[in-house]
Every structure is written in structure tokens, then in C-alpha cells.
Amino acid sequence: MYTDIAIDHFTNPRNVGVLEDADGIGMAGDPECGDYLKIFLKVEDDFITDIKFQVHGCAGAISSSSMTTEMAKGLPIMAAFAITEHDIVNKLGGLPEEKIHCSLLGAMALKKAIVDYAQNRKK
Numbered sequence: 001m002y003t004d005i006a007i008d009h010f011t012n013p014r015n016v017g018v019l020e021d022a023d024g025i026g027m028a029g030d031p032e033c034g035d036y037l038k039i040f041l042k043v044e045d046d047f048i049t050d051i052k053f054q055v056h057g058c059a060g061a062i063s064s065s066s067m068t069t070e071m072a073k074g075l076p077i078m079a080a081f082a083i084t085e086h087d088i089v090n091k092l093g094g095l096p097e098e099k100i101h102c103s104l105l106g107a108m109a110l111k112k113a114i115v116d117y118a119q120n121r122k123k
């Protein structure tokens with residue numbers, strides 16, 4: 001069973017879209033199911049000022065992606081980097097057992113977007 005919080009994020013996902021002038025972009029996919037997630041970041045003074053996502057996936061992936069962006073928005077990048085799939089699942093009030101792996105996409109794509117930001121800044 002999905003929680004009310006997860007259903008809310010699935011039916012009304014937050015921060016869907018693309019940031020054309022993103023400072024960092026991260027993508028994660030699950031080869032088993034073919035689902036994937038792309039996260040776009042805007043960063044100022046090492047704080048995440050805007051975040052958007054595109055996802056192709058199941059209800060678990062959509063609700064996790066939406067929650068990931070809500071959790072990361074406004075955080076210093078190091079705090080956002082520390083967000084784990086367990087944090088995302090907890091914020092959703094849980095996920096059905098067979099959907100817990102879907103939250104990995106959010107945590108992985110966010111980390112990759114932050115690494116991309118850090119690499120872009122070095123250039």
C-alpha cells in the first residue's frame with residue numbers, strides 16, 4: 001500500500017520540468033525495469049536555489065523523485081549530497097516493500113547532479 005503522502009506526490013508531483021540553464025544535471029536509471037530519472041539543479045553560494053526533474057517510471061519512482069526535489073531545495077549542496085534513499089522513503093511515510101528500490105533513483109540522480117555541478121565549477 002502507498003501512504004497518503006506518496007499518493008499525493010505521485011498524483012501531484014512537485015518540481016517537474018527542465019532547467020535550461022542548470023548548473024548541474026544528474027541521471028540515474030534502473031536497468032531491471034528501464035525507469036530513469038534526470039535532475040536539474042541551480043546553485044548559488046553552494047545552496048540549491050532551484051531543482052526540477054523529469055522521470056520515466058512507476059508510481060514509486062515518481063513519488064520518490066518529487067520528494068527528493070522537495071527535500072533538496074534550499075539545502076547547502078553538502079547536506080543535499082547526504083540525502084539517502086532511506087531518508088526519501090521515510091519522508092514518504094514508507095513505500096510498498098517491492099517499491100523501496102525506486103527511491104534509489106532519487107538519491108543517485110541528486111548525487112550525480114551535485115557532482116556535475118562541482119565539476120562544472122572547476123572548469
Ligand code: FES
Pocket residue numbers: 030033034035057058059060061099101102105
Ligand atoms: S519499478 Fe522501476 S523505479 Fe520503480
